[in-house]
Amino acid sequence: MKRRLIIIVLIIALLAAGCSQSDNIAGQREKLLSDNTADIVVGVAWPFEAKNDGFREGLQLALEEINQNGAAGHQIKLVQEDDQSSVTAGLSVAQSFANNLEMSAVIGHRSSAVAVPASKVYENAGLLLLAPSATSPSLTEGGVKHVFRLIPNDSQLGDKMADYAKSKDYKNIVVFYANDEYGRGLANSFEDSAKANGLQIIDRISDYKDSDDLKRLVKKWRLLGCDAVFIAETMPDGADFIVQLQAAGLNVPLMGGDGLDSQDLLAIAGKEAEGVVVASIFNPQAADENVQLFVKKYRDKYGEEPRKYAAQAYDALHLLAKAIEKANSRSPADIARALREQKSWQGVSGARAFDANGEVHHMASVLKRVVNGRLEQMN
Structure with missing residues (x-):
């Protein structure tokens, strides 16, 4: 403050x-x-x-x-x-x-x-x-x-990811976000769009004390039927969270905004990043x-x-x-x-x-x- x-x-x-x-x-x-x-x-x-x-x-x-x-x-x-x-x-x-x-x-x-x-x-x-x-x-x-x-702005990217979550039939989603202009904006947009699509945000956090605290949160999320996590973060914090989340034992699909679209995600999270879905604004593999x-x-x-x-x-x-x-x-x-x-x-x-x-x-x-x-x- x-x-x-x-x-x-x-x-x-x-x-x-x-x-x-x-x-x-x-x-x-x-x-x-x-x-x-x-x-x-x-x-x-x-x-x-x-x-x-x-x-x-x-x-x-x-x-x-x-x-x-x-x-x-x-x-x-x-x-x-x-x-x-x-x-x-x-x-x-x-x-x-x-x-x-x-x-x-x-x-x-x-x-x-x-x-x-x-x-x-x-x-x-x-x-x-x-x-x-x-x-x-x-x-x-x-x-x-x-x-x-x-x-595209946060509203457009949030809509994109909420549409994707709905297409995968995710029902109960946790939102983890950076407590800054980017993280709050993207988290707000995703949450609004997810709710409009009939999805439930069962928890929304921007921080936790330590690994034990995260394990406690994971246990709560499991009880609430968590089937996906949306990450509104940038590098390197987004990759660090993915590693810590996997270590805490939550094995559900992970998705995020363009802040995760980075080679640093692969370098930092390694195999823990496998399967993560991110929104992006550039595709170097495009046939254009x-x-x-x-x-x-x-x-x-x-x-x-x-x-x-x-x-x-x-x-x-x-x-x-x-x-x-x-x-x-x-x-x-x-x-x-x-x-x-x-x-x-x-x-x-x-x-x-x-x-x-x-x-x-x-x-x-x-x-x-x-x-x-x-x-x-x-x-």
Whole structure:
């Protein structure tokens, strides 16, 4: 509670400092960027040091491809900052980007907990934000004009997993979630959709004391007829929970959101992850020609398979470049208009179009299952 209060105070302080200048800053930005003769400056905020997961590599691959011909005839220049997955550091980065009047857009942040407050800073400064991984519905609330989400939100992913649970005839489900913006949002969405589908949530927890406490919970869940567990967590905590759950003796199907779609799930949980089903936004095994071309280029350049965040970074920069070309402008307002008017854009992670609030739609998510130590798409 104290930490959340500190975060709220930080946001209020930053907005209070910027509100009196926000119209002026946004106006100055638009005036400066109406000159379409200079390079296009794009900020990138990501926890590069601790949780890169191929994001920088996907970004660099896209940058090299785009700058061969440029976007609307101009080169894109990236300003990359590490937000440390911290609200404090993320808001500091956001303010520095907002103060850079030559910057047209920002790609980031990884965590919803950071992206949501940072988006308020960008919106006030008239700076475009493309959010490649934040799934909290609150990101696009409040009539934002400059914020665009590039993946399905928690509500969409929760619905997807609840539909899957119903199709498998699961009746009594336990929800384990991270007590943060991502975990709470996904857990709420899954629970609402599960109940609407006639499923019962027999327990919902975000923590437990130790292995003995977990064993006590498992015993209770068995008595309540638990036949599946939904995990709204990210790595490495999600994988750790799976290992501890198996050790506690609960042998039921496990499923989770996109936070579990990671090679770290396999590396940490090992054989305990076998059979786990997760929602995903990228399938490197897809037969689509553009996907396989991206996978080949990435593998040839970096010597490894692209992860979902590599694909998200690659798509984000290419999507931005396409919108800049359509708008023929560096102006955030013009680029935002081009994104909203776009009927559909096909990236390696799927097709994207945006509603009036900047929420992505018509983008399909996929289900993957851990089979023989590999995450494979389910039919």
